[in-house]
Amino acid sequence: MQEPMVEQAMSQVSKQEELAEAERLNQQAEQLYQQGKYNEAIPLAEQALAIRKKIFVNNHLDVATSLNYLALLYKLQGRYAEAIPLAEQALAIRKKVLGDNHLDVAASLNNLAELYKLQARYAEAEPLYQQSLAITKQQLGDNDLYVATGLNNLALLYKLQARYTEAESLYQKSLDIRTQQFGDNHFYVATSLNNLAELYKLQGRYAEAENLYQQSLAITKQQFGDNDFYVASSLNNLAGLYQYQGRYAEAEHFYQQSLDIRKQQLGDNHPDVASSLNNLATLYVSQARYAEAEPLYQQSLAITKQQFGDNHPKVAATLNNLALLYFSQGRYAEAEPLFQQSLAIRKQQLGDNHPSVATGLNNLAGFYKLQERYAEAEPRFQQSLEIRKQQLGDNHPDVASSLNNLADLYQDQGRYAEAEHFYQQSLDIRKQQFGDNHPNVAESRNNLADLYKLQARYAEAEPLYQQALDINKQQLGDNHPKVAITLNNLARLSESQGNTSRAIELLSQGLRIEEYNLSENLVAGDERQKQDYMRKISGTTDWAISLNLQSAPNNLEATRLALKAIFERKGRILDVLTNSLQILRQRIDDPQSQELLTELIATRTQHANLIFKKPEDFPSPDVYRKLLTEVENKAKQLSDQLSRRSAEFRNLSQPITLEAIQKQIPADAALVELVRYESLGKPHYAAYIIYPNGEIKAKDLGEAEAIDKAVEKLRKRLRVSHPRTIKTLKAAGRDLDEMVMQPVRQLLGETKTILLSPDATLNLIPFEALVDENNQYLVENYQITYLTSGRDLLRQNPNNNRQSPLVIANPNYQQQGEVVALDAYRSIDLSQRVFMPLKGTQQEAETISSIFSQALTLMGNKATKNALKQVKNPDFLHIATHGFFETSLKNQNYVDNPLLRSGLVFAGVEKQQSGEDNGILTAYEGTLLNLLGTQLVVLSACDTGIGDISAGEGIYGLRRAFVIAGSESQLISLWKVEDTATKDLMVAYYQGLKAGKGRREALSQIQRDWLEGKNGKKYQHPYYWASFIFSGDSTPMEF
Known part of the structure; x- marks a missing residue:
């Protein structure tokens, strides 16, 4: 009798141990789930389920719990097809054990409905949500917290189906219950406010949405403090609203705050961090800040793949966004495979008829359309439309979008009758779903008006444009970019109608709005970001000029408008950068600004030094590129911070007139x-x-x-x-x-x-x-x-306690031993790493020093890059050395900043010693020299006036660098000239300056004298006298 009892007891102990192990596995899985490590959590949950199935009969509630939990993890990974049978089994067990009306059955119904919803099986999801809600009401009464949750979930389903009236009613009931149960300041109330705000945003009810988002954020901060991850979610949602409204500066601020909190609270590799990175990147794309967007998308993609695997729908979404970025940049060969990968993942995970698949087809079709691959675009647009009709119904907003896109395609192909039919259908659906005053309705009216304008149906186009304008002003505010776009469209219509005066008036209004947004956007970001934004609005500058010269050449108002646009935009970035640095240089009482400036100088020096190192000096090319990227991104961040900092101190400047x-x-x-x-x-x-x-x-x-x-x-x-x-x-x-x-x-x-x-x-x-x-x-x-x-001409040139003039010449490029003095050109090929000494520069420097006895002269070993960087506000700066402009570096994809490809060389360059003084001063570093108030910079070197050409911004090279650094005027060269000729020109130039001639006049006199042969027949050739040009303040210098 004893033996069986012992075996039974041992068996019972073994079962208890296994169940304990299952519980331990579940707890460990839960920890990983909380950390967003779903890949790691799943095998643990699978083991726990296997143990419970082994120990218990299939209808045990613990088995249902494990089934439910594993279904949740599969859902999070996008493995919906695997999750659904688990959720169905869990529901069946609970019904059998607990009966049809138990709260756990309600929970299972809700979970299964959620999975159907994610698969766009909305007709199947709705009755399950309704059953779950009915059970919850029956068991807990109409005003319980769980009832509020059920109402919220059903409302979300209705929102996805564009059943907005039903959704709003349920959201409002959920909010009322939560407010009644917990008071106005509970986290659940904040959640309801946020959900209702999301619905209002979709409906274009922006003022109501903003109010609710702000209430939600305030409650969340009050309950959890400023740095909780729930606060991060609220900030993210508010940022999304601001982005949609075109309030980009506010959106960026909140997106960045949300990202910082999520990183701090959840770690760098959490899915929520990936979401924040994606959102911030999308904002940058909308501002044409592509260089900033790409690394954020890449980071988001890497995290998403790490957490969910390569085939998750979220991976597909990020691939799609990255493809759109590449497409916007014209990188078509890179964009197309990403669009295709994204679509393939969606089909694999969600089935061929999911709305997300329709989105993927739509985006790929849009890609083909803009490449004029119409035969490939049309069937994909049509497939997308059919899926959306099938899954969402004929009157869903996404169906309207598909119709609009097909109409765009037909318009491009000249199939105007078909285009009009689809534009009209799209407009009708949007009016039905959103009412007459939604921005999407404005878009439809604008598009239909564009079509009518193309067909010269001006009388039909005009009221549509006007209605679109009124809606955009009402919903988005008077200064939104879409208001400017609509005004510009109306202006083009007026031009087509021959009403030039009205076209000028409307274009003037559009340009004023663009100027407002330009001023807001140029406050932040580094130079590359500012360039991206300027390119985005260059089309209206072109049109203002074209309207004047092609349509209204004798109209003074058109001429003034075009010239005003030129003055506001040409060289604008140079002005912004120069003014920002001037402001910060003058704020010596602001330690934070000075620390940022010092750090930026060090970071740019590190970046420039890395460019001229050899990749083989590093463990691998990948290590080299990674280090370059890190330093470059740090420099961009510091530039952005300094731009914002200078904006804080900037007085409200008068508009350019x-x-x-x-x-x-x-x-x-x-x-x-x-x-x-x-x-x-x-x-x-x-x-x-x-x-x-x-x-x-x-x-x-x-x-x-x-x-x-x-x-x-x-x-x-x-x-x-x-x-x-x-x-x-x-x-x-x-x-x-x-x-x-x-x-x-x-x-x-x-x-x-x-x-x-x-x-x-x-x-x-x-x-x-x-x-x-x-x-x-x-x-x-x-x-x-x-x-x-x-x-x-408007630039202020403050006399900022100028110091003695500085003359740098004849650097010892080797900084060791003696060098042979040879005649040479003052231009070099950096790839050769051999720098001929420049005999003439020593004589040049000595003569200048004899003319200006107060000048500090640095030659030989003292003529270093670091010595130049230490100088502040010299009266004038004369540098006689080798200059360079390296076109070969442009072919290296990690050198995209043109200011890194031009520069000057100094003592010790051949040794390439470690530390920050490598003997090469790039234009990139030169921008941060302290030359505020310096009257003149003379670059007595070859190729100092050339660089990368940027229409509207001049040359990206050394002259630009020394303007940004604060100098009033510059003398620079356009090609290689031999050493002796350069010396003779420079000596004559300084003699003219000393005699009181203007800075430009002194050069003009030399040029005429040489042309007339007064300095010998040789110098009569323009090669000698035309190589240097003068820019900036031309008045005589103050000595």
Whole structure:
């Protein structure tokens, strides 16, 4: 009798141990679940389920619990097909054991409904949610917390089906119950407020949504403190609303706060962190800040894959977003496979007929459409439409979107009747779902109006545009970008109708809104981000010029409007960066600003030094690129912080006016703005001339292609110094003059002093070397000062306690032993790592020092990069050394900043010693030199005036760097000139300055003297006298 009892007891102990192990596994899985580590949690939950199935009969409640928990984990991983049978088994067990009306049965019904909802099986989900809610009400009464949850879940289902009225009623009931049970300030109340706000946002009820989001955020902060992950969710939701409204600065602020909290509370690899990174990236894409968006999408994708595996729907969503980014950048070969991968994952995980699959098909079709691959786009748009109709019903907003997209396709193909039919259907659905005043309704009206305008059905188009404008103003505010877009569309319609005055008035309003948003967006971000935003609005600058020159050449208001747009946008980024640094330099009483500035200087130096190191010096190319990326991102963050910091101190500046610029033009001068713009699908150049009395003249100069070719031809001729080349050189100079300056001269009349603001490739040539119709070089009759933009005339040049002049020359590139003195050109190829000594620079420096005895002169081993970086506000700065512009670095995909490809070399460069002084000062580092108040920077080196061309922003090279650093004026070179000739020009230039000549006048006098042969026949060639150009303040220097 004893033996069986012992065996039974031992068996019981074994079962208890196994059940304890199952419980331990569940607890461990729960911990991993809380950390977002679903991949790791699943095998533990599977083991726990297996143990319980082994110990218990299939109908045990613990088995149901394990089934339910494992279904939850599968759901989180997007494994819906595997989750559903588990949830169904759990429901069956609970019904059998507990009966049909138990609360656990209600929970199982709710869980199964949730899975059906995720699979878009809405018809099956709804009765389950309703049954769950009925049981909960029966067991707990109508006002219980669980009833509120059931109402909330059913409301969410209705929201997905666009059954907004039913959803709002249920959300409101859920909120009322929670408020009644817990009071106004409970977390559950905050959740209900948030859900109702989401619904209002969808309906375009933005003011109501914002109020509820803010209430939800306030409650969450009160209950959990400022840094809780629930607070992060509230911040994220509010940011989403602001993004939709075009309030980008506020959206970014809240997205960033949410991300920071989630990282702090959940760790860097949590799914919620991935979601925040994705949201912030999407915001950046909407602002065309593509360089910032890409690494965030990549990080989000890596986390999502790590947590969910490669085939989760969330992975598909991030791949889709990354594809859209690449597409926006024109990186089509990279975008297409990502669109396809995203679609394949959705089909695999969700089935062929899921709404998410429809979204994937729609995006891929949109990609094909914009590439004019219409035969591939149309069937995908149609498949997407059919899925949405089947799953969501004929009147769902997503169906309206599909109809709209198909209409866009048909419009592009000229199939106007079909396009109109689908646009009208889309509009009808949106009006039915959202009412007449939703932004989506405005979009439909705008699109239909575009179609009518194309067909010259102007009378039908106009009221639609006007209605779209009224809706956008009402819902999004007067300064939203969509308001500007609609105004611009109305302006184009007016132009088509021949109503030029109304077109000008409407375009003026649109440009004013764009200027408002431009000012807001340029406050933050680094230079690359600012460039991205400027490119986004360049189309309206082009159109303002085109409207003036092509449609209204004799309309003064059109001319003034175009010129105002040029002044507001051309060289704008340079101005912003210069002003920001000036403000921060002057805030010496603000330790935080000075610390940020110091850290940015160190980080940029580290970044530049890395560029000129060899990848083979690192363990692997991947390590090198990773380090480069980290340093570059840190520099961007610091630049962004400094931009924002300077904005805090900036007084409200007066808007740029033509009158303000006109007042700064000397009485004997004229300002000539040359601008490249798009006209009728082709780039053109134009000239705008403004006189001191306010008179403005404008002229189209013709297609850019011919002018750019003439520029390149002249540049090639100028680089050859042989006397026999004079004839062909003058012919090239005449060709370019005939296209550009002869038309300008016809407008200038007797004016001989020109303040010239070139654009695009015209920045690369000395206009003094152009040849007029009398076979004379322009330098013989004109004095030319170069500007980035006419706005340069408004720049304040504070006398910031200037120090003694600094002359740096003849660096010892080896910093060891003796070097052989040889004549050389002051330009080098960095890839050779050999730097010829420059004998002439020592004589040059000694002569300058004899003219200006107070000058500090650094030569030989003392002529270092670090010595230059330590100097503050020298009266003038003269640097005589080798210059470079390295086009080869552009081919390395990790060097995308043009300011890293141009620079100057200093002592010790050949040794490439460690530390921050590698002997190379890039333009990127030069931007942070302290030259505020420095009257003149002379770069007595070759190639200091060239760099990457950016239409509307000038040349990205050394001149730009020294302007940003604060200098008033610059003397720079456009090509390689031998050492001795450069020395002779520099000595003569400083003698002229000492004699009291203006900074531009001193150079012009040398150029004319050399042309006349006063310094020998050799120097008569433009190769010698035209190589240096002057830009900036041309008045005499103060000594």
